[in-house]
Amino acid sequence: MKIRTCIFAVVILLLSIGPQVRADSTSSREYQVKAAFLYNFIMFVDWPPEKMPDAGTPIIIGIIGKDPFGDAFEPIKDKQVKDRKVIVKRFKGLEELKKAGEAELNQTIEIIRKCHLLFVCSSEKNSLREIFDLVKDYNVLTVGDTGSFLDGGGIINFVTEEGKVRFEINDVVANQAKLEIRSQLLRLATRVIEDKTSQEAKD
Amino acid sequence: MSTQKQIINRLFASLLMLGLISGLSLQVFAGEKDPNGKADYFDMSIEDLMNVQVTTAGRKEQSINMAASNITVITEEEIKNSGAQTLADILERLPGVYVATQGSGIKTVYIRGIGERYNDKTLLLVDGYPMRDLYYYSYSPDETIPIGNIKRIEVIRGPGSSLYGTCAYAGIIDIITKDAKDLKGTEVMSGIGSRSSQQHQILTGKKWEKGEVTFFARYLDADAGKVERDETGAFSGQPRYIRNAVFHLKAKYEDLEFQTGYYRTTTPDAMAAITIDETTVKEDMFFRGGYKREINERLNMQAKVYANLQWEEADQFTHNSSGVLTKKKLTSKQSDIIGMDIQFQYKLSERNDLVFGVTYEHENLEHYWAKTSKASTGWVESYSGWTAKDGGDEPEPIRNHSISFYAEDEFKLIPDVLHFTAGARMSRYTQTGSNLSPRFGIVWMVQHDTVVKLLYGEAFRCPSYREMYKQPGDPLVDKPEKIRTTELLISHNLSSNHHLEISLFRSDLKDYIKTLTTGGYENLKHRSTKGIEAGLKGKFPKADLTYFANYTMLQTKDVDLGGIGGVPENMFNAGLTYEGIKHIAISPHVQYISKRNRPNDYHSDEDMAAEIQRNNLGSYSLFNIAVRTRDLPFELCFSVRNVFDKRYYSTSEKGQYDTQGTGRIFWLTLAYTFK
Numbered sequence: 001m002k003i004r005t006c007i008f009a010v011v012i013l014l015l016s017i018g019p020q021v022r023a024d025s026t027s028s029r030e031y032q033v034k035a036a037f038l039y040n041f042i043m044f045v046d047w048p049p050e051k052m053p054d055a056g057t058p059i060i061i062g063i064i065g066k067d068p069f070g071d072a073f074e075p076i077k078d079k080q081v082k083d084r085k086v087i088v089k090r091f092k093g094l095e096e097l098k099k100a101g102e103a104e105l106n107q108t109i110e111i112i113r114k115c116h117l118l119f120v121c122s123s124e125k126n127s128l129r130e131i132f133d134l135v136k137d138y139n140v141l142t143v144g145d146t147g148s149f150l151d152g153g154g155i156i157n158f159v160t161e162e163g164k165v166r167f168e169i170n171d172v173v174a175n176q177a178k179l180e181i182r183s184q185l186l187r188l189a190t191r192v193i194e195d196k197t198s199q200e201a202k203d
Numbered sequence: 204m205s206t207q208k209q210i211i212n213r214l215f216a217s218l219l220m221l222g223l224i225s226g227l228s229l230q231v232f233a234g235e236k237d238p239n240g241k242a243d244y245f246d247m248s249i250e251d252l253m254n255v256q257v258t259t260a261g262r263k264e265q266s267i268n269m270a271a272s273n274i275t276v277i278t279e280e281e282i283k284n285s286g287a288q289t290l291a292d293i294l295e296r297l298p299g300v301y302v303a304t305q306g307s308g309i310k311t312v313y314i315r316g317i318g319e320r321y322n323d324k325t326l327l328l329v330d331g332y333p334m335r336d337l338y339y340y341s342y343s344p345d346e347t348i349p350i351g352n353i354k355r356i357e358v359i360r361g362p363g364s365s366l367y368g369t370c371a372y373a374g375i376i377d378i379i380t381k382d383a384k385d386l387k388g389t390e391v392m393s394g395i396g397s398r399s400s401q402q403h404q405i406l407t408g409k410k411w412e413k414g415e416v417t418f419f420a421r422y423l424d425a426d427a428g429k430v431e432r433d434e435t436g437a438f439s440g441q442p443r444y445i446r447n448a449v450f451h452l453k454a455k456y457e458d459l460e461f462q463t464g465y466y467r468t469t470t471p472d473a474m475a476a477i478t479i480d481e482t483t484v485k486e487d488m489f490f491r492g493g494y495k496r497e498i499n500e501r502l503n504m505q506a507k508v509y510a511n512l513q514w515e516e517a518d519q520f521t522h523n524s525s526g527v528l529t530k531k532k533l534t535s536k537q538s539d540i541i542g543m544d545i546q547f548q549y550k551l552s553e554r555n556d557l558v559f560g561v562t563y564e565h566e567n568l569e570h571y572w573a574k575t576s577k578a579s580t581g582w583v584e585s586y587s588g589w590t591a592k593d594g595g596d597e598p599e600p601i602r603n604h605s606i607s608f609y610a611e612d613e614f615k616l617i618p619d620v621l622h623f624t625a626g627a628r629m630s631r632y633t634q635t636g637s638n639l640s641p642r643f644g645i646v647w648m649v650q651h652d653t654v655v656k657l658l659y660g661e662a663f664r665c666p667s668y669r670e671m672y673k674q675p676g677d678p679l680v681d682k683p684e685k686i687r688t689t690e691l692l693i694s695h696n697l698s699s700n701h702h703l704e705i706s707l708f709r710s711d712l713k714d715y716i717k718t719l720t721t722g723g724y725e726n727l728k729h730r731s732t733k734g735i736e737a738g739l740k741g742k743f744p745k746a747d748l749t750y751f752a753n754y755t756m757l758q759t760k761d762v763d764l765g766g767i768g769g770v771p772e773n774m775f776n777a778g779l780t781y782e783g784i785k786h787i788a789i790s791p792h793v794q795y796i797s798k799r800n801r802p803n804d805y806h807s808d809e810d811m812a813a814e815i816q817r818n819n820l821g822s823y824s825l826f827n828i829a830v831r832t833r834d835l836p837f838e839l840c841f842s843v844r845n846v847f848d849k850r851y852y853s854t855s856e857k858g859q860y861d862t863q864g865t866g867r868i869f870w871l872t873l874a875y876t877f878k
Contacts, residue, residue: 028619029268030257036244037252044249075245147497161384163256163267163355188249190384191412 028068033165034158035072038117038143041156042081044185047116048178051139058085062112064131065093065121089115094127113138120144120154128152139178150193155179159190166190243699254278256355268654271613271624271644272363273692273706277356279381284780284790286829286842288396288870290344290356294376296776296792298706298736298753299360302344303769303853304862308445308470310345311853314360315708316732316759316770317373317686320856323667326363326371329378330453330462332491332509333367337538337568340370340667347468347485349449351392351404352419354381360736361708362662362688365626365642368562368607372664372686382453383408383415387876394872400425402872414456423447437852437861445470462491481519488512501550511540531582534572538668541565554618558626559610568668569600601672603633605665611642622646630663634671635683638663652696661687670716670724679725682714701741709733718856732759750779768802769820769854786835792827801854820861823851838874843867 042059059081063069073088080086091097091112097105112118118140120131125146132142132153145158150170155177159166168191174181175195186192244252256267256276267274275297287293291310295302301313305320317324321341327334327348335342342348356378363371389407396402401424408417425445432438451464466487491509498504514537521530546560575582611626624644631637642660649655663683670680690708697703715728738753755774778792799820826847831840848867855862 028257029255032244033252033255033257036247037249039245040249040252075243079245160257164253165255165257166253185249188253 030160030165031069032072034145035069035076037158037165037167038119039076039079039081039086041141041143041185042086042117044182045117045141045174046180046182047139047141051116052084055083058087060115060117061086061088062091062115062118063088063121064091064112064118064124066123067121093121093123094131109134113140115140117141117143120146120149122146128154136177141174141177141179150191155181161190168192171195254280268648268694269619269622269646271622271642271646271656271658273360273656273658273690275358275360277358279354282350282353282356283831283838283840284788284829285778285792286790286827286831286840286844286870287350288842288844289346290348290350290376290378292844293350293356294344294358295794296751296753296778297358297360298704298738298755298774298776299734299757301771301774301796304864305853305855308345308862309343312344313770314373315710315734316757317710317712318770321667323370324373324664326367326369326375327378328367328375330380330491331377331493332462332489332507333370333540333542334489334511335370335540337513337540337566338515338536338570338668340664344376346423346425346445347447347466348378349404349419349421349423349447349451351421352380352406352451353378354385355379360706361658361690362640362642362660362686364630364640364662365628365660366558366609366611368605368628368630368640369632369663369665369683372662372684380419380451380453381406381408381417382455383410383417386417388878390874390876392872392874394870396425396870397868398426400870414454416455417451417453419449419451421447421449433863437863458495460491460493462489464489480522481517483515483517485515486513503548505544505546505548507542507544509540509542513538527577529577530574531576532572532574534570536568536570538569539565539567551612554615556613557610558612560608562607562609563604565602565604567600567602570668570672601668605630605632607631620648632665632683635665635681638683654692654694656690656692656694658690658692659688661685666716666724666726679723680716682726684715684726685713687711697741700744701739704736704738706736707734708736728761730759730761732757734758747783748779748781750777752777768800769856771797771799771822773797782833786832788831788833790829790831792829794825794827796823796825796851798822799854802856820852820854823849825849825851836875838872840872840874841869843869 038061042061061073067090076086076088089111091108092100097108113135115135116139118131118135120128120142122145124131125148128144128146128149129152135142136153141156142154143156143158144154149157150168150173153170153173155170155174157168157170159168167189169181169186169189171181171186171192171194173193186194244255247255256278267276277293277297282293285293285296289310291302291312294300294312299315301316301318303311303313303318305311309320310322311318311320312322312325314325321336321339322344323335323340325342327342327344356376359375359377361374363375367375386406386408389405392402392404392406394402402421404419404421406417406419408415423445446469448467449464452462454461464487466485468483468485470483470485489509489511491507493505493507496504515535517532517534519530519532519534520528521532523529542562542564544560544562546558549557549559551557573584575584577583607628607630609626609628611624614623615621616623622645624646625642627639627641629637629639640661640663643658645657647655663685665683666680688708688710690706692704692706695703710732712728712730712732714726715730716724717727718724734755734757736753736755738751740749740751742749753776757770757772757774759770773795774797775795776792778790780788780790782788801820825845826849827842827844828846829840829842832838845865845867850866851864852861853864854860
């Protein structure tokens with residue numbers, strides 16, 4: 001009797017709370033927060049003028065590999081950064097693209113090079129150097145969350161410390177990609193790899 | 204209608220009401236809710252995002268939402284806003300937690316009605332390492348544990364022996380201290396409080412690419428004044444007199460970490476101080492080392508070694524009414540715990556995480572006492588003794604050891620939607636033999652904002668050395684206390700800013716250790732506890748307001764003797780923090796504790812008569828407030844506990860005496876960070 005009463009009460013509670021039961025899985029809080037970080041990074045990074053030719057050109061966030069974000073970017077549809085819309089494009093992993101054929105590979109690479117920010121998923125950790133080589137002359141802010149991301153040539157890497165999301169920055173690679181990372185963002189990073197000459201210039 | 208049916212009906216009505224309220228609240232808070240059901244992380248600044256807790260830092264990092272436990276995280280900001288000065292001040296705001304004051308000024312933390320004088324029913328961890336006294340298997344949630352270097356506290360209500368072993372019985376309190384990377388400079392704090400109390404602390408650290416060092420030191424001198432009995436016969440004069448010095452050093456280098464620390468506490472025994480002068484000096488020293496290694500992309504390893512060394516001396520002097528010294532009692536204890544834990548985390552597949560490991564502990568206790576009385580012929584030894592196995596004739600240290608194997612598997616049937624967890628720990632203790640503690644959990648994210656958890660766990664507590672060896676001869680206590688808990692937890696985001704949690708739980712406690720009137724102990728009792736906890740917390744950003752409120756309904760029962768005394772049936776907490784005034788945070792807090800029954804354990808005609816006259820266990824409400832500066836180079840905090848100096852009481856374990864709770868106490872602290 002007690003158990004049935006409790007179960008009944010719980011069912012009532014759940015019905016009150018949740019009329020919608022989502023069939024698809026959603027992103028974890030960790031990746032919802034990381035999605036918001038990516039959105040914020042755009043505000044603190046300046047691209048060269050040739051990357052932002054027209055006032056109406058949207059800012060493109062690319063995700064390459066096995067996407068952990070799910071629908072975390074849904075809210076971004078209604079938001080703007082630097083008076084521009086932000087759109088998200090998803091790409092298959094590099095190995096998968098190679099298997100798809102040269103035409104699709106080349107076409108996708110062209111689109112990837114147009115991204116302003118490229119998040120490289122952990123599924124691509126064995127292809128990091130190759131991906132960085134593909135985008136190195138195209139002013140792309142590369143972001144990841146694998147251990148060797150910065151050492152391999154990435155620009156921003158997420159780390160988790162004591163249950164909270166943090167990030168580290170390789171400002172040397174950012175300068176090579178002609179990206180200006182503002183000091184407010186550099187100050188918040190847990191680790192910054194920087195070129196001493198450029199640091200003196202900023203000071 | 205029977206009491207049981209009344210409770211069921213109340214429970215059902217409460218759930219129905221909460222269900223309707225939360226359903227209605229979807230409309231009230233709709234303006235703040237993202238139409239797609241996501242929290243508004245995109246509206247947060249980077250600094251705010253860096254404060255979002257995405258995982259716990261327990262045995263393995265995992266999402267709080269999907270962890271198969273009832274976890275509450277208390278942040279540094281919440282601790283500062285509360286003006287809390289002790290761990291007990293922080294814990295008593297949680298649902299299901301009641302803090303009582305015992306005769307010696309000891310604070311006892313009851314989780315869901317389960318607790319004992321020396322807090323041996325809850326496991327205290329600091330940075331994942333157990334901290335407990337060996338003689339009582341206890342810890343003190345009072346001024347002896349500094350809170351000035353706490354980054355976060357994770358409290359698990361419910362059994363945790365499957366991963367942590369003995370004493371993780373009613374719950375686990377894990378204090379995570381700050382590292383150098385959490386500091387903005389060297390933090391210095393000084394404070395003064397009621398009755399000329401003072402405290403001073405420093406927290407500093409340095410971080411470089413591959414490592415960091417953190418140092419913390421605190422000195423506290425809190426004077427309670429002389430202990431007296433009030434008109435009801437209860438002990439008063441709280442808070443107790445205490446002097447405490449703490450040093451804590453942490454060093455990390457890549458995957459290695461090392462900690463050492465020293466605590467020294469001097470206290471009088473408040474109960475004794477009426478005609479007896481007693482001073483207890485307790486010293487703790489610990490050494491801890493840890494190493495983490497990623498063996499391959501699927502397998503991680505964590506190894507820990509630790510040593511806790513304790514020394515305690517108590518000198519007690521009794522005077523007669525003329526002030527002449529008549530008795531002397533000198534006690535000394537030395538205890539050591541040396542332990543080692545090796546744990547592996549293995550990713551069996553994308554959906555299956557396995558944690559397994561082994562823990563070994565060695566315990567060593569030496570306890571001596573000598574009592575002399577003044578007779579006409581001079582000082583005469585009344586008795587002397589030592590704690591020894593089998594009441595041996597020769598003083599010898601007691602040595603025990605334990606070895607435990609544990610494993611826990613989390614299977615994500617649907618990742619981040621439906622998870623199953625199953626785990627168990629097999630332990631073998633010298634004192635009590637083998638023991639198995641299983642644990643199961645189903646965690647279901649019904650929809651994005653709602654998580655349901657169904658949890659079952661068993662835990663145990665080995666009898667302490669006091670319980671086993673205080674009386675000479677074979678100990679009557681030869682079994683661990685055991686508990687089985689079943690819990691249903693519903694967690695729901697009413698909106699991106701408001702969160703509701705409801706928990707229904709039931710625990711059965713067997714072989715509960717009872718204090719005998721002869722002074723010994725025996726596994727005699729069978730108890731149960733059940734109830735409901737409901738909590739609401741959130742914020743109104745436009746009003747610069749954050750709030751929390753929780754309610755607990757509890758029914759505890761002693762199957763053999765009737766009711767369990769001293770524990771309230773209803774508890775309520777509510778508080779808020781208002782930051783609408785620039786650079787100021789104001790945090791009032793109100794707490795309600797319902798009446799408590801006196802324990803039935805102590806039976807005596809004489810005391811029954813006295814008991815009738817002592818009606819100290821009625822309900823009471825306390826009001827606390829803290830005001831502090833924020834976002835300034837310095838931090839000034841003024842806190843007052845029990846603003847209206849409400850008089851309230853707790854009763855002792857057997858009900859033979861009452862103790863007045865802490866009266867009005869204030870603290871004014873000033874902290875500055877040197878960058």
